[in-house]
Amino acid sequence: GENVEQHPSTLSVQEGDSAVIKCTYSDSASNYFPWYKQELGKRPQLIIDIRSNVGEKKDQRIAVTLNKTAKHFSLHITETQPEDSAVYFCAVTNAGGTSYGKLTFGQGTILTVHP
């Protein structure tokens, strides 16, 4: 089955700095890569996603890059703010066949942004 590795497990930055979280996956057939943010005691929420036919996607301070050849993708957060503090999960899925939307998650990164 699919294996997703996420690094780092914890990340501490100063407000205004950039943060980068990286994930690698094993199944070359995987073609959809969402990122979820989960604040303490809250539900996971999608913050950005990318499909395999795209190399980069941006949404204001958040961007995701994908390298299909190397089977890794990264989340970039610029100008971090204290409210960005949360656990971030990458996820991977194969949109074909009988996957039925099955997501394989990375182990998560605890991001702390210090004021």
Place this chain on the structure above:
Amino acid sequence: DTEVTQTPKHLVMGMTNKKSLKCEQHMGHRAMYWYKQKAKKPPELMFVYSYEKLSINESVPSRFSPECPNSSLLNLHLHALQPEDSALYLCASSQSGASYNEQFFGPGTRLTVL
């Protein structure tokens, strides 16, 4: 209504009890999911329903029994649970089982098994 709701928020049960978790969405989504999340860990998929039919069972023990009475409702029936089953149980829904569709998560039910 653009939310997935779950009841109850918290549940404490003994190992001999029978209880049920409920999930509801009114977004017209046709795929619904149950996940289990332990503290500081990612969500683990348990079941997927697509168009009200069970499509994926991730080898979940039979003490967990899912049910999808209609396209808006998803239940998880619990019986003879073990303390290690204590976790946050998350429900999610998406427009269909196609993997490009965003999964919307409910707030979860915090389950404690004594």
